[in-house]
Amino acid sequence: MEKVFHLGLSRDDLKGATLAIVPGDPDRSARISTFLDNPECLAKTREFHVYRGELNGHSVVVCSTGIGGPSTSIAVEELAQLGVDTFLRIGTTGAIQPHINEGDILISQASVRLDGASQHFAPLSYPAVSDFFATQAMVNACDNLAINYHIGITASSDTFYPGQERYDTYSGYVPRALQGSCEEWQKLGVMNYEMESATLFTMCAALGLRAACVAGVLVNRTKQEIPNVDHGEIEKKSVAVVIEAAKLLLN
Ligand SMILES: O=P(O)(O)O[C@H]1O[C@H](CO)[C@@H](O)[C@H]1O
Numbered sequence: 001m002e003k004v005f006h007l008g009l010s011r012d013d014l015k016g017a018t019l020a021i022v023p024g025d026p027d028r029s030a031r032i033s034t035f036l037d038n039p040e041c042l043a044k045t046r047e048f049h050v051y052r053g054e055l056n057g058h059s060v061v062v063c064s065t066g067i068g069g070p071s072t073s074i075a076v077e078e079l080a081q082l083g084v085d086t087f088l089r090i091g092t093t094g095a096i097q098p099h100i101n102e103g104d105i106l107i108s109q110a111s112v113r114l115d116g117a118s119q120h121f122a123p124l125s126y127p128a129v130s131d132f133f134a135t136q137a138m139v140n141a142c143d144n145l146a147i148n149y150h151i152g153i154t155a156s157s158d159t160f161y162p163g164q165e166r167y168d169t170y171s172g173y174v175p176r177a178l179q180g181s182c183e184e185w186q187k188l189g190v191m192n193y194e195m196e197s198a199t200l201f202t203m204c205a206a207l208g209l210r211a212a213c214v215a216g217v218l219v220n221r222t223k224q225e226i227p228n229v230d231h232g233e234i235e236k237k238s239v240a241v242v243i244e245a246a247k248l249l250l251n
């Protein structure tokens with residue numbers, strides 16, 4: 001059976017998995033895999049750390065995407081070639097609305113396309129919108145676990161610094177076209193910034209796949225730029241949500 005280019009896996013390796021949990025951070029893949037029954041590591045190649053196991057008797061795969069759209073698009077393309085049709089991203093994020101607190105859970109309904117990779121799948125006029133039912137599962141998961149959440153629009157940027165209008169870089173310079181962009185997204189009700197959902201949503205909608213995204217807030221940028229929270233506790237909460245959502249979708 002043919003292996004895909006980067007993941008180096010074939011369909012048989014996934015044992016029929018149709019749902020993938022896709023964090024950005026490779027180390028998060030291993031931690032998520034501990035919530036699966038009979039977890040096994042299938043591959044560790046570049047940013048893609050791939051595990052397989054079962055949830056409620058269904059084969060499920062966990063695959064990190066790395067940071068940003070290009071590597072995310074490779075993970076999604078290759079997992080789709082292997083039979084996956086549902087992608088649940090679990091990430092970290094920076095909030096830009098004052099009422100959102102560190103540690104809060106954000107569910108992205110749709111994303112502002114501040115990435116480049118999504119344009120390789122559909123023109124900019126095409127929406128980066130999540131799958132309704134997968135997103136509903138994220139919402140129901142929060143309700144089942146009594147976890148509060150915010151649902152709304154996410155700005156999804158290719159860069160962490162200028163694309164998210166951060167001036168605390170080496171040069172302190174943000175190009176003129178991006179100056180004032182954070183304030184504009186705030187005024188348009190955007191909840192947060194992260195770096196993969198625009199590519200994920202656009203390519204999944206365009207290719208007939210399902211995608212949803214949940215993220216834990218590490219920092220509220222209306223208050224500070226550098227997180228001083230316990231990443232582990234925030235991750236535990238968002239992982240609980242994505243595992244519960246996966247179970248709901250698999251039932
Ligand atoms: O924690 P992950 O899933 O990597 O998500 C967020 O964190 C990274 C930036 O620090 C970007 O990938 C962003 O989307």
Ligand SMILES: O=c1cc[nH]c(=O)[nH]1
Pocket residue numbers: 092093094095160164193194195218219
């Ligand atoms: O502010 C943030 C925090 C995490 N990830 C991002 O992309 N932005």
